[in-house]
């Protein structure tokens with residue numbers, strides 16, 4: 001058999017979605033490499049085109065510049081291959097159009113790279129080079145999202161036009177914390193159970209990631225030469241933990257009736273009367289007051305943002321958005337993004353672009369994080385009467401949105417690299433964990449199971465956690 005036909009057979013065995021996902025990762029490596037600080041310095045050492053002097057051990061910058069060019073050539077072939085395979089196999093006009101945009105923009109991008117990065121031509125900003133790279137990336141993500149929708153979407157899917165508003169009994173296993181069935185634990189056991197219940201009110205499982213968000217905000221703020229004291233770190237993180245605890249507590253109180261209807265939440269301490277409502281409210285108020293007092297020792301703006309976060313999550317999200325609009329968790333993402341601003345403001349006393357960009361990443365990441373749980377718990381949310389995306393718009397749309405928000409998050413992450421001058425560690429981390437998250441979302445489309453949704457949810461947390469740790473290390477090293 002001829003070598004070309006062997007190659008063609010091998011390519012024919014690869015699903016288009018795998019090919020596209022690989023190409024997206026390749027394009028992202030290029031975007032992030034161009035956006036990180038290293039490539040800007042590197043380009044100056046490699047000033048002829050298409051080749052320059054060979055890399056040597058004495059010049060790591062030259063090696064980076066060569067790496068960028070070789071990668072660009074390889075990824076160019078992958079984009080072309082994806083487009084050819086896509087046009088051969090797919091008739092969906094949206095997929096074809098998105099692939100056409102990517103394949104047309106790629107040579108434009110190469111030409112811009114030659115002109116801008118190498119000759120440093122006046123009048124064309126390197127931002128244009130980054131902008132075109134982002135557009136290629138965006139078109140490929142759209143192509144993948146639309147292709148997956150036609151491959152694995154259910155066109156007959158009829159999401160609930162309305163959500164269940166009538167309470168339905170929940171099959172709880174054994175509600176051993178309800179007063180009527182509470183087992184006798186003895187006084188010490190009772191005290192421990194009550195203590196654990198108060199800790200549960202504070203939603204402790206979210207805290208590590210939200211603290212990392214605030215830490216990354218603080219670390220970014222030091223890149224302008226500002227110093228970060230241990231007092232600021234301790235006060236910001238403890239104020240943050242208390243604010244999250246306060247918001248979580250108010251959320252438990254305000255949702256006690258619907259929590260009763262949902263399997264996942266029916267054993268919460270206010271639902272089972274382990275903690276009386278009055279005590280929970282007092283606990284929430286105490287945590288809020290402590291949090292604001294501690295934030296106030298940092299600065300007034302940090303305290304104001306802390307108060308806004310508590311009010312936003314407890315009142316705007318829990319009371320207004322969550323029961324009333326399918327965009328509840330998208331808009332609710334503002335609450336989770338606020339710790340990034342609090343971290344930045346704690347150090348600088350004012351707002352700044354890198355802090356806002358970090359907040360933007362968390363905001364865009366939130367739907368890619370939560371929609372996985374919304375898929376896994378959709379029956380429960382329907383029972384609770386919440387208009388979550390899979391309940392109202394269906395699973396196919398939800399899975400597509402997860403991929404699109406992931407794409408947007410990755411673009412925002414590359415924007416932060418440029419704005420905050422972050423280095424190779426950040427770029428490499430985001431590319432690797434971004435690829436893992438993308439793979440988990442691809443598998444979610446193929447398998448469409450609860451297990452796959454949980455895996456994508458965990459991948460979302462690992463992605464943001466790793467990104468934030470990399471921001472802290474890279475920003476402190478700058």
Ligand code: HEM
Nearest residue numbers: 205206207209210213329332333336337362366370373461
């Ligand atoms: C509107 C925004 C959000 C919604 C609706 C949401 C929803 C949820 C839900 C329902 C859970 C499961 C809780 C459980 O069953 O124990 C969860 C877990 C979690 N969320 Fe979110 N979340 C949001 C934003 C955030 C943000 C901004 C962060 C941090 C930056 C975050 C970090 C986490 C973590 C770390 C977990 C626990 C994961 C684990 O248990 O392994 N979430 N989220």
Ligand SMILES: CC(C)=CCC/C(C)=C/CC/C(C)=C/COP(=O)(O)OP(=O)(O)O
Nearest residue numbers: 206240243244247251309310313335336339
């Ligand atoms: C500094 C500060 C106060 C930040 C607050 C930000 C914050 C707590 C963001 C997380 C939002 C969140 C975990 C929602 C959980 O969803 P849900 O409440 O709908 O979940 P549930 O169904 O488990 O109640």
